[in-house]
Amino acid sequence: xxxxxxxxxxxxxxxxxxxxxxxxxxxxxxxxxxxxxxxxxxxxxxxxxxxxxxxxxxxxxxxxxxxxxxxxxxxxxxxxxxxxxxxxxxxxxxxxxxxxxxxxxxxxxxxxxxxxxxxxxxxxxxxxxxxxxxxxxxxxxxxxxxxxxxxxxxxxxxxxxxxxxxxxxxxxxxxxxxxxxxxxxxxxxxxxxxxxxxxxxxxxxxxxxxxxxxxxxxxxxxxxxxxxxxxxxxxxxxxxxxxxxxxxxxxxxxxxxxxxxxxxxxxxxxxxxxxxxxxxxxxxxxxxxxxxxxxxxxxxxxxxxxxxxxxxxxxxxxxxxxxxxxxxxxxxxxxxxxxxxxxxxxxxxxxxxxxxxxxxxxxxxxxxxxxxxxxxxxxxxxxxxxxxxxxxxxxxxxxxxxxxxxxxxxxxxxxxxx
Amino acid sequence: xxxxxxxxxxxxxxxxxxxxxxxxxxxxxxxxxxxxxxxxxxxxxxxxxxxxxxxxxxxxxxxxxxxxxxxxxxxxxxxxxxxxxxxxxx
Ligand SMILES: Cc1cc2nc3c(=O)[nH]c(=O)nc-3n(C[C@H](O)[C@H](O)[C@H](O)COP(=O)(O)OP(=O)(O)OC[C@H]3O[C@@H](n4cnc5c(N)ncnc54)[C@H](O)[C@@H]3O)c2cc1C
Ligand SMILES: [Zn+2]
Numbered sequence: 001x002x003x004x005x006x007x008x009x010x011x012x013x014x015x016x017x018x019x020x021x022x023x024x025x026x027x028x029x030x031x032x033x034x035x036x037x038x039x040x041x042x043x044x045x046x047x048x049x050x051x052x053x054x055x056x057x058x059x060x061x062x063x064x065x066x067x068x069x070x071x072x073x074x075x076x077x078x079x080x081x082x083x084x085x086x087x088x089x090x091x092x093x094x095x096x097x098x099x100x101x102x103x104x105x106x107x108x109x110x111x112x113x114x115x116x117x118x119x120x121x122x123x124x125x126x127x128x129x130x131x132x133x134x135x136x137x138x139x140x141x142x143x144x145x146x147x148x149x150x151x152x153x154x155x156x157x158x159x160x161x162x163x164x165x166x167x168x169x170x171x172x173x174x175x176x177x178x179x180x181x182x183x184x185x186x187x188x189x190x191x192x193x194x195x196x197x198x199x200x201x202x203x204x205x206x207x208x209x210x211x212x213x214x215x216x217x218x219x220x221x222x223x224x225x226x227x228x229x230x231x232x233x234x235x236x237x238x239x240x241x242x243x244x245x246x247x248x249x250x251x252x253x254x255x256x257x258x259x260x261x262x263x264x265x266x267x268x269x270x271x272x273x274x275x276x277x278x279x280x281x282x283x284x285x286x287x288x289x290x291x292x293x294x295x296x297x298x299x300x301x302x303x304x305x306x307x308x309x310x311x312x313x314x315x316x317x318x319x320x321x322x323x324x325x326x327x328x329x330x331x332x333x334x335x336x337x338x339x340x341x342x343x344x345x346x347x348x349x350x351x352x353x354x355x356x357x358x359x360x361x362x363x364x365x366x367x368x369x370x371x372x373x374x375x376x377x378x379x380x381x382x383x384x385x386x387x388x389x390x391x392x393x394x395x396x397x398x399x400x401x402x403x404x405x406x407x408x409x410x411x412x413x414x415x416x417x418x
Numbered sequence: 419x420x421x422x423x424x425x426x427x428x429x430x431x432x433x434x435x436x437x438x439x440x441x442x443x444x445x446x447x448x449x450x451x452x453x454x455x456x457x458x459x460x461x462x463x464x465x466x467x468x469x470x471x472x473x474x475x476x477x478x479x480x481x482x483x484x485x486x487x488x489x490x491x492x493x494x495x496x497x498x499x500x501x502x503x504x505x506x507x508x
Binding site: 245 | 419430431432436437439453455457461463465469471473490491
């Protein structure tokens with residue numbers, strides 16, 4: 001197996017980079033496995049990796065209907081952070097950020113984690129109070145947070161329009177350990193790590209049915225035939241409702257499109273991740289120089305994987321309000337991904353009524369940062385039958401009992417408002 | 419996407435507020451089971467393809483509408499007044 005290092009890059013570079021080999025095999029499905037993971041996105045791949053690494057499950061497969069990393073894992077705006085407030089989310093994302101900080105060593109893969117810091121802008125006294133409360137809860141969780149007032153913020157990010165009439169900027173909540181990572185590399189790193197440990201990554205293999213006998217899962221139907229397994233996990237993000245329906249379930253999920261945008265490459269200007277909540281806008285700059293930004297959902301249930309113009313206009317408008325210089329940049333591309341919006345805005349990692357069938361869904365537009373911890377937690381649940389401590393509250397029955405719903409934004413049980 | 423309000427005619431999607439699945443109109447009885455309330459408040463079929471959802475013409479006449487449309491192509495098939503449906507006149 002090929003190990004990456006600076007020396008290796010030199011050695012391969014000299015003969016013209018002709019010696020590199022594929023990072024993973026492309027096997028055909030076997031008739032049976034010890035466990036199957038449906039969905040080769042970030043969460044499916046990390047689940048497979050940790051099942052193999054932490055629990056010794058090596059006779060397992062990831063079934064992906066398209067190609068690895070073609071879903072949301074390759075479409076997101078790559079922000080990682082641990083600035084959640086509610087118990088349940090707080091410890092989970094805190095754990096995930098710690099895993100991010102060691103991910104490249106763990107995977108021997110350059111995930112380009114860049115802890116450039118996240119600034120969440122504040123515009124009023126009231127917002128300062130709530131930000132102080134959130135910041136304190138982050139500190140109690142063991143993460144970092146600092147309130148920044150206008151003068152200091154102005155030195156850090158001088159290019160914002162501080163005097164705009166609608167939302168004059170008064171300060172920010174700073175989360176220094178937050179930042180970005182290279183989304184594709186995360187998928188590829190986990191894929192390579194899982195493959196190395198014997199996991200079969202099977203592409204162009206759509207799951208079309210889930211086989212259940214006497215309340216127990218026995219395998220799946222796919223476009224490449226029947227595959228048997230006593231344990232199956234549904235990890236398909238925006239397609240969760242369809243795959244869960246194959247097992248007779250109806251989920252607290254509605255699928256919505258989220259768009260993002262990138263400009264031509266520019267010289268470094270945006271050194272942090274800036275979140276302008278009041279304008280539903282956020283921006284960072286990729287290492288290639290493109291300004292990467294986005295806003296809200298398109299707001300109605302959709303599987304289109306592309307966006308509509310009203311949201312494009314709204315995002316551009318908010319960007320121009322915040323940072324007028326943005327108007328000089330040319331937008332290179334825009335795209336959309338389908339989000340599994342849960343009714344309380346928080347995810348589910350749980351067993352189901354069907355024995356051996358597990359569910360990982362409801363990541364909304366925040367599931368990239370969750371990829372490492374979600375893999376650890378889902379693998380732990382599949383292998384041991386017990387919930388991992390840091391993901392213990394991601395239960396499906398919270399929607400029925402109403403106990404411990406995790407509505408971070410206190411927006412109520414409407415799927416598109418989170 | 420454009421939606422034809424039965425009262426105002428065809429208008430841009432921006433004039434409308436999206437509420438969610440039209441099952442919101444079938445509110446269960448207060449003493450029905452937790453399970454049915456869960457289905458009403460949270461659980462959705464969330465179809466790929468034809469769906470029925472509830473929109474309000476908030477930037478127009480204010481009427482609540484039941485819109486039948488496609489979640490992949492965004493084609494709108496039909497629009498009716500929620501009020502008419504609830505009063506059983508349609
Ligand atoms: C524009 C945009 C910006 C975002 N920004 C951020 C951000 O800044 N920070 C953050 O934390 N999160 C962000 N997200 C959210 C994040 O990308 C998702 O929550 C996360 O990637 C979802 O998990 P996943 O990677 O497993 O999903 P996916 O990559 O979508 O994986 C699911 C896979 O399942 C496969 N599948 C579906 N049905 C079947 C089937 N029947 N059989 C086999 N395979 C199937 C799909 O093909 C897909 O590859 C963003 C999302 C978008 C779209
Ligand atoms: Zn009208």
